[in-house]
Amino acid sequence: MTKQKIPYQIRLTEDELPTRWYNFRADMKNKPAPLLDPQTHRPMTLEALSQVFCTELARQELDDTTPYFDIPEEIRQFYRMYRPSPLIRAYRLEQALQTPAHIYCKFEGNNTSGSHKLNSAIAQAYYAKQQGLRGVTTETGAGQWGTALSMACAYFDLDCRVFMVKVSCEQKPFRREIMRTFGASVTPSPSTETAVGRAILERFPGTGGSLGCAISEAVETAVTNEGYRYVLGSVLSQVVLHQSVIGLETRAALDKYGVRPDIIIGCAGGGSNLGGLIAPFVGEMLRGEANYQLIAVEPVSCPSLTRGRYAYDFCDTGKVCPLAKMYTLGSGFMPAPNHAGGLRYHGMSSSLSQLYHDGYLTARAVEQTAVFAAAETFCRAEGILPAPESSHAIKVAIDEALRCRETGEEKNIVLGLTGTGYFDLTAYARFNNGEMSDLIPTDEALEESLSQLPDVSDAAF
Numbered sequence: 001m002t003k004q005k006i007p008y009q010i011r012l013t014e015d016e017l018p019t020r021w022y023n024f025r026a027d028m029k030n031k032p033a034p035l036l037d038p039q040t041h042r043p044m045t046l047e048a049l050s051q052v053f054c055t056e057l058a059r060q061e062l063d064d065t066t067p068y069f070d071i072p073e074e075i076r077q078f079y080r081m082y083r084p085s086p087l088i089r090a091y092r093l094e095q096a097l098q099t100p101a102h103i104y105c106k107f108e109g110n111n112t113s114g115s116h117k118l119n120s121a122i123a124q125a126y127y128a129k130q131q132g133l134r135g136v137t138t139e140t141g142a143g144q145w146g147t148a149l150s151m152a153c154a155y156f157d158l159d160c161r162v163f164m165v166k167v168s169c170e171q172k173p174f175r176r177e178i179m180r181t182f183g184a185s186v187t188p189s190p191s192t193e194t195a196v197g198r199a200i201l202e203r204f205p206g207t208g209g210s211l212g213c214a215i216s217e218a219v220e221t222a223v224t225n226e227g228y229r230y231v232l233g234s235v236l237s238q239v240v241l242h243q244s245v246i247g248l249e250t251r252a253a254l255d256k257y258g259v260r261p262d263i264i265i266g267c268a269g270g271g272s273n274l275g276g277l278i279a280p281f282v283g284e285m286l287r288g289e290a291n292y293q294l295i296a297v298e299p300v301s302c303p304s305l306t307r308g309r310y311a312y313d314f315c316d317t318g319k320v321c322p323l324a325k326m327y328t329l330g331s332g333f334m335p336a337p338n339h340a341g342g343l344r345y346h347g348m349s350s351s352l353s354q355l356y357h358d359g360y361l362t363a364r365a366v367e368q369t370a371v372f373a374a375a376e377t378f379c380r381a382e383g384i385l386p387a388p389e390s391s392h393a394i395k396v397a398i399d400e401a402l403r404c405r406e407t408g409e410e411k412n413i414v415l416g417l418t419g420t421g422y423f424d425l426t427a428y429a430r431f432n433n434g435e436m437s438d439l440i441p442t443d444e445a446l447e448e449s450l451s452q453l454p455d456v457s458d459a460a461f
């Protein structure tokens with residue numbers, strides 16, 4: 001193949017928008033361990049899961065054998081408003097780093113919610129509407145998921161109730177206003193609206209809240225209100241499935257120019273963008289067709305893959321959700337305040353956890369001052385203000401590109417640029433003022449929360 005000049009933005013046409021999502025679980029020999037009922041420790045059935053989630057989404061959650069799911073036409077119509085998303089060849093960053101490596105960024109920040117979360121939000125709202133529900137409940141940490149969901153619910157005319165982690169609500173009042181503008185109601189969590197919220201407030205008065213706690217409140221609200229279900233923006237296999245649109249587009253765009261990635265890097269909160277980005281590539285690895293270096297990047301302040309334990313755990317602080325086997329820091333783990341709100345979850349998607357356990361995926365933990373320094377380098381070179389979450393991936397991509405400068409290797413590096421950082425300017429201010437610090441949990445703190453893992457030795461499956 002003659003070498004074609006690769007454009008700054010590799011754009012696919014609307015017609016090249018994927019028609020199917022890819023479920024890499026179908027190609028896994030070691031399937032992720034089943035979700036367990038928190039009371040009986042038996043695998044969750046479709047019927048039980050459908051009490052909490054929309055039925056079709058519960059079906060997707062439990063399906064680890066069907067490789068492809070058709071994307072309903074209504075969802076594809078919505079995707080057309082902001083997809084296919086650009087794949088950027090970061091020429092200016094390469095130049096700034098003086099690296100022979102080629103860096104590609106899959107940019108998911110080009111929609112009002114500012115992140116990839118809209119890809120799954122619209123799918124979940126669609127299935128809720130199909131089921132004839134009145135509305136959905138959810139939690140949001142940094143606010144990206146709540147914003148995405150409120151956009152999706154406005155599109156399908158569904159009621160949207162968001163429990164927002166209290167500290168984020170205070171730090172990011174503008175996020176709350178976007179959600180309300182799209183018609184959602186936003187409650188700071190923990191709140192006095194739910195039994196679980198009241199219990200948490202009693203135990204930890206003055207707490208700034210956590211994602212796990214907001215999840216518990218949202219679940220309680222869904223199961224105690226007729227016509228409502230709970231939806232979640234990360235961690236679940238259904239979310240990873242919807243996010244596969246990111247990886248499928250990335251591969252289609254790279255294929256156009258005959259580019260084969262060597263390294264694929266994504267930040268990992270609950271694992272959805274990373275799982276989506278790597279989906280078609282890890283599929284090839286699972287089928288023994290190709291090999292790639294896949295890297296998950298997490299904050300040192302919340303290191304579920306690099307320092308967590310692979311075990312069954314609660315997905316939420318209130319212990320009402322099913323148990324998932326995953327790399328976890330313990331559901332009671334309260335990460336130190338870190339500016340990458342989307343990466344503060346205590347666990348990791350069960351399918352990514354299994355891939356990591358089986359050696360398909362590697363992980364690195366990075367410190368937030370280094371992350372913001374990478375964000376600054378990126379921003380000045382490429383003109384995009386990245387989200388702090390995305391900047392974790394940028395940091396490791398820069399490290400790898402600099403390594404290529406040492407070795408002279410022309411590696412192709414693909415990174416998931418999951419969103420923009422316009423609502424993270426308080427964090428940028430701290431960095432610019434030199435006031436940012438790195439908070440690393442002690443072994444004792446981790447041991448303490450890991451000692452609370454549920455005992456599932458009686459589990460029967």
Ligand SMILES: *Cc1c(COP(=O)(O)O)cnc(C)c1O
Nearest residue numbers: 234269270271272273342389419
């Ligand atoms: C939520 C979020 C993440 C982390 O969530 P994953 O499920 O791990 O993808 C990363 N980046 C941005 C911009 C986010 O909003």
